[in-house]
Amino acid sequence: MTASPTRTRTRLRGAASLLASTDHKVIGLLYLALGSLYFLIGGLEALVMRVQLAAPGNAVLTGETYNAFFTLHGTTMIFLAVMPMLLGFSNYLLPLQIGARDMAFPRLNAFGFWITALGGLLLYLSLLEGPPSAGWFAYAPLSERPFSMSLGTDFWAAALIFMGTGSTLTAINLIVTTLRYRAPGMGLWMMPMFSWMAFVNSVIIVFAMPALNAALVMLEVDRALGGHNFAHGGSALLWQHYFWFFGHPEVYIMILPAWGLISEVIPVYARKPIFGYEFVAGSTLAIAVLSFAVYAHHMFAVGLSRPVNLAFAASTMLIAIPTGIKVLNWVATLWRGSIRFETPMLYALAFLVQFTLGGVTGVSFAVLPIDWQVTDTYYVVAHFHYVLMGGTLFALLSGLHHYYPKMTGRLLGDTLGKAAFWLITLGFNGVFLVQHALGLMGMPRRVYTYPDLPGWGALNRVSTVSAFVMGAGLVLVLVNLVVSRQLGRVAGDNPWRAWTLEWATSSPPPAGNFTRLPPVKSRRPLWDLAHPEDPDHRRPARHDRTHGHIRPEEQEHPR
Amino acid sequence: MSAPAAVPVLQPASPLAAPITHLTVFTLALGLAVFLAVTGATLYFSWKYRHRGARSEPPQLFGNARDEVIWMVLAALLLTLLFALAWWTMNRADPHTGQDGRPDLIVTGHQWYWEASYPRGSNPEGQGVARTANEIHIPAGRRMLVQLQSADVIHDLWVPQLGRKLDAVPGQNGRLWLQADRPGRYLGACAEFCGAQHAWMRFTVIAEPEASYRAWLARQARPAAAATGPAAQGAALLVREGCGECHTVRGLGTHGTVGPDLTHFASRATFAGGALRRTPAQVRSWLQDPQRAKPGTRMPRYPLTQEQLTQLTTYLETLK
Ligand code: HEM
Ligand SMILES: [Cu+2]
Numbered sequence: 001m002t003a004s005p006t007r008t009r010t011r012l013r014g015a016a017s018l019l020a021s022t023d024h025k026v027i028g029l030l031y032l033a034l035g036s037l038y039f040l041i042g043g044l045e046a047l048v049m050r051v052q053l054a055a056p057g058n059a060v061l062t063g064e065t066y067n068a069f070f071t072l073h074g075t076t077m078i079f080l081a082v083m084p085m086l087l088g089f090s091n092y093l094l095p096l097q098i099g100a101r102d103m104a105f106p107r108l109n110a111f112g113f114w115i116t117a118l119g120g121l122l123l124y125l126s127l128l129e130g131p132p133s134a135g136w137f138a139y140a141p142l143s144e145r146p147f148s149m150s151l152g153t154d155f156w157a158a159a160l161i162f163m164g165t166g167s168t169l170t171a172i173n174l175i176v177t178t179l180r181y182r183a184p185g186m187g188l189w190m191m192p193m194f195s196w197m198a199f200v201n202s203v204i205i206v207f208a209m210p211a212l213n214a215a216l217v218m219l220e221v222d223r224a225l226g227g228h229n230f231a232h233g234g235s236a237l238l239w240q241h242y243f244w245f246f247g248h249p250e251v252y253i254m255i256l257p258a259w260g261l262i263s264e265v266i267p268v269y270a271r272k273p274i275f276g277y278e279f280v281a282g283s284t285l286a287i288a289v290l291s292f293a294v295y296a297h298h299m300f301a302v303g304l305s306r307p308v309n310l311a312f313a314a315s316t317m318l319i320a321i322p323t324g325i326k327v328l329n330w331v332a333t334l335w336r337g338s339i340r341f342e343t344p345m346l347y348a349l350a351f352l353v354q355f356t357l358g359g360v361t362g363v364s365f366a367v368l369p370i371d372w373q374v375t376d377t378y379y380v381v382a383h384f385h386y387v388l389m390g391g392t393l394f395a396l397l398s399g400l401h402h403y404y405p406k407m408t409g410r411l412l413g414d415t416l417g418k419a420a421f422w423l424i425t426l427g428f429n430g431v432f433l434v435q436h437a438l439g440l441m442g443m444p445r446r447v448y449t450y451p452d453l454p455g456w457g458a459l460n461r462v463s464t465v466s467a468f469v470m471g472a473g474l475v476l477v478l479v480n481l482v483v484s485r486q487l488g489r490v491a492g493d494n495p496w497r498a499w500t501l502e503w504a505t506s507s508p509p510p511a512g513n514f515t516r517l518p519p520v521k522s523r524r525p526l527w528d529l530a531h532p533e534d535p536d537h538r539r540p541a542r543h544d545r546t547h548g549h550i551r552p553e554e555q556e557h558p559r
Numbered sequence: 560m561s562a563p564a565a566v567p568v569l570q571p572a573s574p575l576a577a578p579i580t581h582l583t584v585f586t587l588a589l590g591l592a593v594f595l596a597v598t599g600a601t602l603y604f605s606w607k608y609r610h611r612g613a614r615s616e617p618p619q620l621f622g623n624a625r626d627e628v629i630w631m632v633l634a635a636l637l638l639t640l641l642f643a644l645a646w647w648t649m650n651r652a653d654p655h656t657g658q659d660g661r662p663d664l665i666v667t668g669h670q671w672y673w674e675a676s677y678p679r680g681s682n683p684e685g686q687g688v689a690r691t692a693n694e695i696h697i698p699a700g701r702r703m704l705v706q707l708q709s710a711d712v713i714h715d716l717w718v719p720q721l722g723r724k725l726d727a728v729p730g731q732n733g734r735l736w737l738q739a740d741r742p743g744r745y746l747g748a749c750a751e752f753c754g755a756q757h758a759w760m761r762f763t764v765i766a767e768p769e770a771s772y773r774a775w776l777a778r779q780a781r782p783a784a785a786a787t788g789p790a791a792q793g794a795a796l797l798v799r800e801g802c803g804e805c806h807t808v809r810g811l812g813t814h815g816t817v818g819p820d821l822t823h824f825a826s827r828a829t830f831a832g833g834a835l836r837r838t839p840a841q842v843r844s845w846l847q848d849p850q851r852a853k854p855g856t857r858m859p860r861y862p863l864t865q866e867q868l869t870q871l872t873t874y875l876e877t878l879k
Contacts, residue, residue, distance in 0.1 A: 062855070067755065142752070236730065272618075301726050303731070331601055332626070334605060336618055337604070349605060353597070364583070367641050367642075376751060440569060441566050444717070444749070445752075446757060449758050
């Protein structure tokens with residue numbers, strides 16, 4: 001097949017317009033593509049690490065190389081895979097969900113994306129100078145000149161400053177868009193749950209990322225100008241305070257939009273509104289505030305004084321309440337529903353189970369003496385992969401399968417999608433479930449190899465083999481994404497019969513998003529459109545039997 | 560001695576570790592119950608309310624404020640219980656150390672080995688200073704006050720069977736208690752990522768009956784015995800090659816503090832942070848090329864002839 005010159009030219013022009021676009025949907029997709037690319041890179045890094053750990057005393061990687069691998073893996077997954085994918089969904093969905101034509105500042109939006117992409121490039125350019133190897137939280141003084149001589153650490157810091165700036169700008173944009181561009185009739189408290197979470201998330205970003213950037217500049221003052229902030233007479237712990245003041249909110253930055261996606265998916269496939277909207281939304285606000293008040297639970301082993309430790313243990317336990325409320329409301333949304341096991345729903349159900357396990361181990365760290373034993377072991381590695389991968393990544397996959405038809409106009413292949421789901425779920429749990437045990441067996445994290453103690457080799461082997469199973473599943477997802485683009489069934493505007501505004505427009509939506517907006521009188525405008533006899537806004541806000549507008553079969557305690 | 564514990568976090572050997580183990584078991588059981596309840600409800604509802612072909616929508620339930628309040632109160636009660644237990648346990652697992660008591664033992668983290676020194680007067684006989692590395696002896700049943708410090712980056716002292724871990728932070732003196740109920744060898748490791756060889760910063764705490772502990776300490780406090788025969792040539796070589804820049808051999812007049820004290824090197828079973836066993840062959844290959852045995856280690860490679868290697872190895876083996 002030879003492309004004619006004119007066709008080549010139109011293709012090039014198409015690519016150029018893509019790169020110059022300020023449309024929030026294009027930028028959203030660019031974010032998703034960037035995130036997927038780096039997820040692939042970070043995933044390959046993980047597989048190499050798993051090969052090294054497959055047997056005690058393996059010598060695939062030396063210590064220094066392994067350290068570079070996990071530093072790049074952690075940094076990549078957090079800042080270049082998960083955050084861009086979440087911001088991609090925020091960018092793509094938020095204006096559609098609130099009935100806006102675009103983001104408030106389209107050019108700023110493009111700038112935020114490109115500066116993030118540049119940061120990613122910078123991180124990997126460090127390979128030319130010797131990659132960073134001080135871990136993604138780069139504890140001083142290990143990250144200081146005498147112990148990390150290569151310029152890689154400086155590239156790493158610069159990359160994070162770029163990405164931090166990009167996400168801060170995007171967050172500001174999302175906040176302004178939410179506050180100023182909602183469709184007529186849509187109060188803040190009426191927004192679809194994803195938009196609500198993306199909005200609150202942006203507020204966290206605006207307070208957290210600049211803290212990281214400031215700390216990174218201080219680190220560079222030490223490294224490049226011979227300053228004394230965190231070493232040479234400065235305080236090593238100061239870095240940890242600054243870093244985790246960003247780092248803990250960061251954890252919530254990586255889960256809030258994922259919760260938003262889950263809160264969209266579960267109701268649609270259970271055919272019910274989300275249970276307790278006010279509580280799911282309100283608990284998000286509580287978490288936003290508390291996320292800045294729990295950070296020192298990452299520092300329980302540094303030897304803080306008893307009262308400080310106790311205060312942070314208490315705040316950490318407190319934050320478990322709003323988190324638990326969300327889980328219970330998702331489960332309650334299933335109750336008396338009519339559940340369809342489409343692929344997005346499968347991922348959402350797996351999310352529920354896995355995220356709960358991650359939450360339970362999280363609470364065990366808040367029980368402070370337990371943290372003294374198992375922090376910095378494989379128990380922690382298991383915990384944060386259950387929330388980040390079993391939670392966030394599964395939510396992203398759920399959202400991807402749910403919104404792919406909206407983004408492309410075609411449905412993803414069902415058989416392939418379900419096969420991939422089972423491989424990923426099996427693989428994921430195989431990798432990380434056993435790591436809880438490894439932690440209790442005394443295996444520290446971030447070790448490039450380990451002694452041949454009873455059981456260690458076998459459990460690590462299970463972990464490594466499962467990683468490849470999961471990898472195979474992820475490859476299937478990728479194949480599905482590519483193949484369905486051409487071969488998928490045509491989706492139509494609203495294949496899942498969902499109720500929020502993004503499903504009111506064509507798939508994919510046109511420039512400017514909507515030709516006509518339906519009236520917005522409740523949280524589910526498309527339900528109201530489909531059920532003129534029973535619209536949401538004529539129902540009482542909450543279900544109870546003393547108010548009207550409740551069909552007899554909906555009574556919780558039939559009289 | 561007995562084989563190492565398979566799941567050390569759950570097999571405490573110290574009154575400081577036991578309360579943490581009990582709390583861990585309790586919390587994990589409670590967590591498992593919560594997890595099973597949520598998972599059970601998820602699976603049960605998914606099955607019970609699966610779509611069975613009905614064309615109409617199910618009842619549209621929007622929530623129930625009373626249920627939400629009940630959940631929150633229940634969660635708060637559970638967490639309050641855990642908080643109280645955590646506090647109670649902290650006081651038992653990490654009793655107050657005070658700021659001025661004289662430590663029985665000073666442990667220093669180095670990239671990548673642990674130094675243990677027993678200050679003069681810290682032991683009943685009041686012998687001179689004893690310094691050793693990676694194998695820390697304590698008397699079984701006696702509570703030792705440890706001062707924890709770092710010579711370079713942050714490390715973390717962790718012996719799961721004996722209790723809490725604590726960071727060794729440069730510029731800061733940590734304090735904690737170390738105690739073992741019964742004689743035994745307890746595996747420990749550095750638990751804070753500290754650079755290239757963090758994996759081989761392992762150590763062993765050896766608890767022994769009071770009498771043998773004292774005897775051990777008395778031996779460790781003595782200077783190295785004078786070397787004779789081929790070992791003497793090794794000793795001379797050690798001084799001439801400059802090993803003393805980093806290593807101390809008391810009795811030989813070298814005073815380096817960068818590397819481990821070698822005065823009683825041959826009394827230890829492993830070296831290099833657990834990376835190698837102290838056999839003549841492994842000692843020899845270490846001396847030949849430390850960078851190959853433990854890449855990144857702070858010990859440089861010396862160009863030594865085979866004969867010199869034999870002499871040094873022989874000498875080191877005499878340092879009982
Ligand atoms: C392909 C699946 C994955 C595998 C097999 C995997 C495996 C690993 C391994 C072996 C480590 C090093 C553990 C250590 O020695 O401390 C690690 C660390 C880490 N992983 Fe993953 N991982 C995967 C996916 C993810 C995802 C999706 C995320 C985030 C969303 C993530 C975030 C992290 C973080 C934050 C760390 C800590 C990095 C650090 O210690 O600096 N991983 N992972
Ligand atoms: Cu260390």
